Amino acid sequence: MTRGTTDTRASEPRTSEARQRLLSTATQIFYADGIHAVGVDRIIAEAKVTRATFYRHFPSKDDLVVTYLQEVHQMDRGAITAAIAAHSTAADSLLAIADTIAAGIKRPGFRGCAFLNAAAEFPDVNHPVHQQIIAHRQWFLDTLTTLMAQVAEDSSDAAARHFVMLRDGAMAAGCLFDPDLVVDTFMRGIEGLVRIHGQREQATQ
Amino acid sequence: MTRGTTDTRASEPRTSEARQRLLSTATQIFYADGIHAVGVDRIIAEAKVTRATFYRHFPSKDDLVVTYLQEVHQMDRGAITAAIAAHSTAADSLLAIADTIAAGIKRPGFRGCAFLNAAAEFPDVNHPVHQQIIAHRQWFLDTLTTLMAQVAEDSSDAAARHFVMLRDGAMAAGCLFDPDLVVDTFMRGIEGLVRIHGQREQATQ
DNA sequence: CGAACTTTAGACCGAACGTTCTACCCGCTA
DNA sequence: TAGCGGGTAGAACGTTCGGTCTAAAGTTCG
Secondary structure, three states, X not given: OOOOOOOOOXXXXXXXXXXXXXXXXXXXXXXXXXXXXXXXXXXXXXXXXXXXXXXXXXXXXHHHHHHHHHHHHHHHHHHHHHHXXXXXXXXXXXXXXXXXXXXXXXXXXXXXXXXXXXXXXXXXXXXXXXXXXXXHHHHHHHHHHHHHXXXXXXXXXXXXXXXXXXXXXXXXXXXXXXHHHHHHHHHHXXXXXXXXXXXXXXXXX | OOOOOOOOOOOOOOOOHHHHHHHHHHHHHHHHHOOOOOXXXXXXHHOOOOHHHHHHHOOOHHHXXXXXXXXXXXXXXXXXXXXXXXXXXXXXXXXXXXXXXXXXXXXXXXXXXXXHHHHHHOOOOOOHHHHXXXXXXXXXXXXXXXXXXXXXXXXXXXXXXXXXXXXXXXXXXXXXXXXXXXXXHHHHHHHHHHHHHHHHHHHHO
């Protein structure tokens, strides 16, 4: 339905059974095992799809990788938007975002940040995959900067960068060390950061 | 010389011209372009060595990867040992280590932490490469914990983990964002951490 | 019905992968 | 002088890689 020929956004078979199976399978496998390490053969096998079907929906493996990261980006975006919407103050939103990150690290099968992992495999700055990574990180930093500015205008950029740095460290270490300890260290750092940054507000106003 | 037959540590041709060329070439290429992305062909070509020579010195590519990480580990170890030896107080040593990390991030061609990058490509915990990563990180954490304990016995574990988290975040972001800003954020965080942790000493003693 | 589209099944491509092999050369030392 | 180890040179192994192609079956809908 709504696939009428006169529809302005016609000729886009966005969701097809096979395409969706392909993408969700790729998302799982790429995240769990890395990108260069898994071939097209394995993805189409586990998605129960033929090679021809794969190349009908994705021009190349690289395109699938980009789409995979877009998928993860949408997930992250959704989770963070929800965390912000559920709280009235910016400080609470920041803590809720930290909670979301902490929950992710504790989840079984956690394998770090999909974007940091991809960056390790795609160092070429001009590569579409790398640019996807940069774009995601810029969005995340901007989101945090806006929230930090609502807590205290002063040095909100530095505070947001500090938040991102703790997050990156926690995400990187989360699958290389006891996740509980990592989350503990992370949450202490974030709470301290938000508190200190909040005190600036009272001092300057 | 000192390669006599009666020498107790004989029969170890540790350093051979070709082997060293092979290892240093692999170190550069693996760090710059990733591990799965580069083949044996390219390494032996750039090292100007034949395939047979490669397999004379390394049983497999995986062994070369492990040796590569051991090489980087020795470099890190050397730099940090030197930083500690050059300062009389533990607090100064910690700041010197941070300086070393900051200098690395600013260096052209910086491509993040070799171990974090390798971890992204070798998720299997039982894989020798992954275990090499774990071992390196444990050594680093232990080193920092010892120094933190010299600054203040109380909660030195948490302080060391905090240091590592900031380092991981800085190393991860250093090649995805303006390195100067990353280093700035990192150094502020470390200075604050060391200061706060140092104040604990006066409070408890 | 018949046209258009999606998917299946699988053969096929050239290239690159990690690895093994034979054959010969060279410099060392026993 | 003979032997041995490290090196070169290059062919070859079987497998997997990403990607293309053909032919046939199933679905949807005008």
